[in-house]
Amino acid sequence: MIIISINTQFPVAVHILAFSAIVDGHITSDFIATSVNTNPVVIRRINTLLKKAGLIKTHSGVGGVSLNYDPKEIKLLDIYKAVTNQQNSLFDVHNAPNPECPVGSNIHESLKAPLIEAQLALENSLARYTLDDIIQTINELNLKK
Numbered sequence: 575m576i577i578i579s580i581n582t583q584f585p586v587a588v589h590i591l592a593f594s595a596i597v598d599g600h601i602t603s604d605f606i607a608t609s610v611n612t613n614p615v616v617i618r619r620i621n622t623l624l625k626k627a628g629l630i631k632t633h634s635g636v637g638g639v640s641l642n643y644d645p646k647e648i649k650l651l652d653i654y655k656a657v658t659n660q661q662n663s664l665f666d667v668h669n670a671p672n673p674e675c676p677v678g679s680n681i682h683e684s685l686k687a688p689l690i691e692a693q694l695a696l697e698n699s700l701a702r703y704t705l706d707d708i709i710q711t712i713n714e715l716n717l718k719k
Contacts (some may be wrong), residue, residue: 583657588705589610590606590621592712593609594630594638594639596709601640603639621639623657628642645704645706645709646706647704648706649700649703650704650705654696665689667689
């Protein structure tokens, strides 16, 4: 099976929220960035999206990040929608196929139904899981170490 990585913002957003729920104390962007192994600027950008969606509170300086809801109430779909541009679908079709070509002139319309169906399947799947499910799995995996 081939797995295509489309966007890392969603997994990083889940990472941020799980980290914030699991780790006690002041969870700053710098501290989260050490867990994600990325630049704190990336964390701050995603935190801005999560805050705009109402999933977190951010506090300047030492305050850091805190969840607005219990992890059991946060669906993975909520996180996905917070960090993805809802103007676009999961898949983006190439911009300028040849309109004179029988394939190029019809590729967008031909792909429309299967890509919408795939997008809906993803969203339905994400709606079945919560942040708490992810946290429980993380905790179980840590116990096995």
